Amino acid sequence: MAIDDLPPLRDVIARHNLSARKALGQNFLLDLNLTAKIARAAGDLAGADVLEVGPGPGGLTRGLLAEGARRVLAIEKDPRCQPALAEIAEAYPGRLQVIEGDALEIDPLEHLSPPIKIAANLPYNVGTELLVRWLTPKVWPPVWSTLTLMFQREVAERIVAAPGSKAYGRLAVLAQWRTDARIVMSLPPGAFTPPPKVSSAVVHLTALPEPRYPADPKVLERVVAKAFNQRRKMLRAALKGLHPQIEDLLVEAGIAPTERAEQIPLEQFCALARLVAAR
Incomplete structure (x- = not known):
């Protein structure tokens, strides 16, 4: 089923000679029904500006525009993709802006x-x-x-992981402290060109008005990073050097000093961060 009047993505890729480049982390999703489904997972797009990173030939871009996004700002590092994206911009007048460059170095806010x-x-x-x-x-x-983002399945599972699981770590704490995060779609390698070696998943994160538990962000980040950098060690050893009385602070936060980082729920990490900041 066509989502717009533009050619199928396979034709676009062939016409513009857009073979995916491993060095750029590219794996193109060609099924426009799937890209439209991902766009719908982002919720009601009417009246919203959408930032897209790494649009490639524009499959998800077309999905976002077809699902009613007010405007899409697409940041694409690969100059080969510009002609294909220009065709989409022409088909959706005034609704797509493309910036060529590295998303890690561009501040998109002035355009949104x-x-x-x-x-x-x-x-x-x-x-x-x-x-x-x-x-x-x-x-x-x-x-x-x-945020509605596709990752390797392993990364997606790390974002939504619960304490006590092997996937639970720094990423889970950061994500779940300030957002509601859930996996909304899974995609097999065969959905992509070229097929990656691993499955992928789409994670939807909704920003909370304020973090779940009070904590200084920089202190919490430091505590969590130090705890999980040596996740096999007991916390009294992994957090050594964080504070002279770290064992006392762990006990005060309700954490046994012999526990390991992957056993500690978010609330207790925040309690420990507050105690470290206060002392």
Whole structure:
């Protein structure tokens, strides 16, 4: 089923000679029904500006526009994709702006107006770094209301992981402290060209008005990073050097010093961060 009057993505890729490049973390999703489904997972797009990183030939871009996004700002590093994206911009007058460059080096805010949503099939090589940046702005709530992002399945599971699981770590704590995060779609390798070696999943994160539990963001980040950097060690050893009385602070936060990081729920990490900051 066509979602617009533009050619199928396979034809676009062939016409513009857009073979995916491993160095850019590219895996193209060609099924426009799937890209439209991802766009719908982002919620009501009418009246919203959407930031998309790594649009490639524009499959998700077309889905976002077809689902009613007010405007899409697409940041694409690969200059080969520009002609294909220009064709989409022409088909949706005034609704698509494309910036050529590295998303890690571009501030998109001057090109966006609230409400802002972020939706992307993120390049595998920068996906986690971008997510951490979006989760750790200087001011909360952030400029975006939701993130709808495709990752390798393993990364998606780390974002939504519960304490006690092997996937639970720094990413889960950062994401769940300030957002509601859930996996909304799973995609097999065969959905992509070329097929990656792993499955993928789409995670939808909704920004909370304020963090679930009070804590200084920088202190919490330091505590969590130190705890999970040596996740096999007991916390009294992993957090050694964080504070002279770290064992006493752990006990005061309701954490046994012999526990390991993956056993500690978010609320207790926040309690420990408050005690470290206060002392």
